[in-house]
Amino acid sequence: MRDKKTTDLVIFGLLVAIGVAGRWGQPDWCVTPIAAVTLLAGYWFGRPAVAAVVPLLVMLISDLALDGYQNFGVMALVYLAMAAPAVLGVWLRTGDGVGWWAKLVTCSLIPATVFWLTSNFAVWAWSTQPYYEKTLGGLLQCYTMAVPFFGRMMAGDLAFTLVLFGAMLMAGAGRVVKSRVAT
Template sequence: MHTTANRSALLADLALIAFLVAFDVLARLLPHAWGFMPIAASALFAGRMLRNPVLAPIVPLAAMAVSGLALSGDDWRISLITYAALTLPAFAGMATRNWRGIVGTAGTMVACSVAFFVLSNFAVWAFSGMYSHTLAGLTQCYVLALPFFQNSLAGDLFWTAVLFGGAYMIQRTPLLSRLNG
């Protein structure tokens, strides 16, 4: 049987998930610099902030699935790897829940950004047909993707600062902290 506190915690988690998914979908559908999106940052934020962190992977998966309905699709294998790679920050957030401070949070996001770059571009090389399936083709794929990585890393760090900075400010604003607590 659920207690009122458990129900309240679940409702708070569902509200945060709904907000993050809507925010991510909107950001993905509105014009933006290629790769400069909040999805990975939202996943990290969910992994760290949800009372039930197991729900965190829902954020990037739902955001990608819903926004994907309005966008043209990639090869399903590339999409599958992209979706999986975007869940990594959620799991990293769960693993680093007790870490506090800017350095640990930024370091975690940078590691997730690098992992996403490596995984998603490997998938492009393997499944898109754009590159020869040689070491030279793989190298070319990664080199040509570096400008996208720059945007992705900048976006991940920017949106991480926005989400965690916003939460920090809300928790320390007297009126809002009373509503939150």
């Protein structure tokens, strides 16, 4: 029992460290490993509440060195969107084989979509700067202007997810998760 707790603590710490380092060193805006570490946390720990702590810590720690948010509403929706993939990671624990890989790719693409929809709505609705008119046209303009970020985020989420899950499976840790599901 003690080994499992130690392993879980190490995995938790590594996921937070990877997320923070990736967010601080992002090669391009919106290309970070946060969705990937959150998916892996949900997959590894199997409890969304525990897994959701990983991206929340990543965001809190990395925000210490990054620009702040315009207001609490925008920040809250961004944090919520970053924690959402934890549920998808738990769902990944079910299934195996080719179908599992299709689920993994799907789960890696959903977080960018959720983030794009929620964060841009928040910026449009609660921005203190007059970036976009508070009309349907202004909302559509906000979403349109964010499409390049959305594409980069989606590509980054997919790449980081494949790297992290691939590394876990190559290390044989996938068997550990499957044995936890059986017990």
